[in-house]
Amino acid sequence: MKLKNYILTCFFLSLSFIASAQYGSQKKADNLFNKFSFVSAAEVYHNLIEKDFNADYATRQLADSYAYMRNPDSAVVYYQKAVQQENIPVEYYYNYAQALRGIKEYKESRVWLRRFKEAGGVVKKDRFSKDSDFITSIFNAKQQYFLTDVNFNSKYSDFGAYEREGNIYFASSKDEGVSTKHIYGWNEEPFLDIYVKAKDSNDSIVSHKSKIEGDINSIYHDGPLTITKDGKTMYFSRNDFNKNVLGKDEKGMTHLKIYKASLVNGLWTNIEDFNFNSKDYSTGHPSLNSDDTKLYFTSDMPGGQGGSDIYYVDINSDGSLGSPKNIGNVVNTDKNEMFPFINSEDALFFSSDGHAGLGLLDIFGTVSDADNNIISVLNLGVPVNSSKDDFSFFMNNDGLSGYFASNRDGGVGSDDIYAYDRIPQLKIEGTITDATTNAPIPNAVVTLLDSNDNKIADLQTDENGHFEINIDRDTDYKLNTKKENYIGDSRTVTTKGIENSVTSINADFVLNPVVDEKLPITELYPIYFDFNKYDIRRDGTVELDRIVDLMMNKYPNMVIKIESHTDSRGTSEYNDILSKERANATYKYLIEHGVDASRITEYDGFGERKLANDCDGTINCTEDQHQLNRRTQFIVIKME
Known part of the structure; x- marks a missing residue:
């Protein structure tokens, strides 16, 4: 017996570990997806599909991943599976149509585009109509980013927001609070300086006292910047000005350079120039990769694709820099590419007026293959890009928030900083506890189902009775809970109407222990109902009167709950309503005949979800067999 218990314990612990690992894998995949690491995300989504863990969701994410990787052949395979799902978000009809267009299946593409329109989808006219741009059409099928204003923009130029360890660094020409301003003749604004403010500060006044401390800011343009992971080294843009010497080319023009600074006793100092800088062309807008081994930047140096291009240099172990390498013509065009940013998964973002866009400078993300x-x-x-200049994109490590700048209409100054958020994945989570002790119940099974009772995933609660899983927005779900020696519970959950800012909805369960079978109590028999009715029949009143007598005389401390059911005929929605009416009628009868309401913990209807036999509509059943399902059951919660 001990060996059996040990095996069962190991089995349930293994199930719990597997469920936890799979949920962890889903979180990992979503995190990679949000950071544009689509190759790595696709591998994890494949694994989740193989394990049948939230497979519908993983299939849709996998389809999108292949689309963004410019692999329409594979995208079509998974979009085709996705559009067969119940409650599929309508934009997947559109995505499937675009992917079909990507493999030149134009006739079938038009079929699904028509279905998209019939389902209420609106086709927006955009500039991404060529087959080569089908991934951008898919990416923009629904709004990905949502904007909020920041409170520290000035009437001048503000851009280059960069967040690190609770602080926001940015470049600005505000120069508030100083009596002498150095004016840039090009736009009659003060020269740019680098400022820093606490992210959690609500103070909208950022004055000269907020300028970064040390030798960074000069009397000319300074910023934007990037800082190494250890916080000890900064790379920043500045006019060709070092050691009080202003550099100029043969035409008398001063260009940008990238400089390096070190943090010494809280001050940024020891400014260093680099050998790839030049007085004859500009280098600027530095950004570091995830392990600080590469420095990306913008330059109009000779030999590029045209205009300004994105370059990178290797950072050697001694801190020295290698030779500039052009990032190539997938990114660089014959026009201007600038403001590179590398996120934590080494995905490059940049601004360009050379790629198909919505206006002047637009912000773009890049997609890499398995070999990077x-x-x-x-x-x-939209709304990241507009008809004006949009630039200096930054993404936090969560992949869901960050900043960019724009000179679009409606701003405070010439260039303004905007904060953005992507719609985060919604999850449902909860805790299952014991009704008598309030203690958490580990290893309880939680089954997530769609509105048609199709199983999506099985979960198990951890040692704290907790469970969680990602779910879709604007969708109906059901949750069933089950645990040995406990009475199971169910509920419906909807994510319709939930605001985009909400990231989690709660579904706690309190399970009642099964009463010890050794307790000397007469069985409480179910009562039955006529088809499509909820009034108490004569034979039902006989049993209800017996239950009233038991509760008021023989077992004065007995507590029960009421569960009512229907047969499988009729729609599930109607049967849910009918079963609740039966529960209400039963409860009302007991209360009216003397049972204290506090002794009935709950009374609820479960429609056709808990049939007493196999009469689920797939086989022919007699009326007597259907009768067994039209019932109310009484469950003893406690006796004393």
Whole structure:
């Protein structure tokens, strides 16, 4: 017996570990997806599908991943599976149509585009109509980013927001609070300086006292910047000005350079120039990769694709820099590419007026293959991009928030900083506890189902009775709970109407222990109902009167709950309503005949979800067999 118990314990612990690992895998995949690491995300989604863990969701994410990787052949395979799902978000009809267009299946593409329109989808006219741009069309099928204003923009130029360890660094020409301003003749604004403010500060006044401390800011343009992971080294843009010497080319023009600074006793100092800088062309807008081994920047140095291009240099172990390398013509065009940013998964973002866009400078993301070669670019779409200049994109490590700058209409100054959030994945989570002790119940099974009772995933609660899983927005779900020696419970959950800012909905369960079978109690028999009715029949009143007598005389401390059911005929929605009416009628009868309401913990209807036999509509059943399902049951919660 001990061996059996040990085996069962190990089995349930293994199930709990597997469920936890799979949920962890889903979180990992979503995190990679949000950071444009689509190759790695696709591998994890494949694994989740193989394990049948939230497979519908993983299939849709996998389809999108292949689309963004410019692999329409594979995208079509998984979009085809996705559009067969119940409650599929309508934009997947559109995505499937675009992927079909990507493999030149134009006739079938038009079929699904028509279905998209019939389902209420609106086709927006955009500039991403060529087959080569089908991934951008898919990416922009629904709004990805949502904007909020920041409170520290000035009437001048503000851009280059960069967040690190609770602080926001940015470049600005505000120069508030100083009596002498150095004016840039090009736009009659003060020269740019680098400022820093606490992210959690609500103070909208950022004055000269907020300028970064040390030798960074000069009397000319300074910023934007990037800082190494250890916080000890900064790379920043500045006019060709070092050691009080202003550099100029043969035409008398001063260009940008990238400089390096070190943090010494809280001050940024020891400014260093680099050998790839020049007085004859500009280098600027530095950004570091995830392990600080590469420095990306913008330059119009000779030998590029045209205009300004994105370059990178290797950072050697001694801190020295290698030779500049052009990032290539997938990114660079014959026009201007600038403001590179590398996120924590080494995905490149940049601004360009050379790729198909919505206006002047637009912000783009890049997609890489398994060998980290950039294979395509994605226009981030509205509202990040506008008809004006949009630039200096930054993404936090969560992949869901960050900043960019724009000179679009409606701003405070010439260039303004905007904060963005992507719609985060919604999850449902909860805790299952014991009704008598309030203690958490570990290893309880939680089954997530769609509105048609199709199982999506099985979960198990951890040692704290907790469970969680990612779910879709604007969708109806059901949750069933089950645990040995406990009475199971169910509920419906909807994510319709939930605001985009909400990231989690709660579904706690309190399970009642099964009463010890050794307790000397007469069985409480179910009562039955006529088809499509909920009034108490004569034979039902006989049993209810017996239950009233038991509760008021023989077992004065007995507590029960009421569960009512229907047969499988009729719609599930109607049967849910009918079963609740039966529960209400039963409860009302007991209360009216003397049972204290506090002794009935709950009374609820479960429709056709808990049939007493196999009469689920797939086989022919007699009326007597259907009768067994039209019932109310009484469950003893406690006796004393």
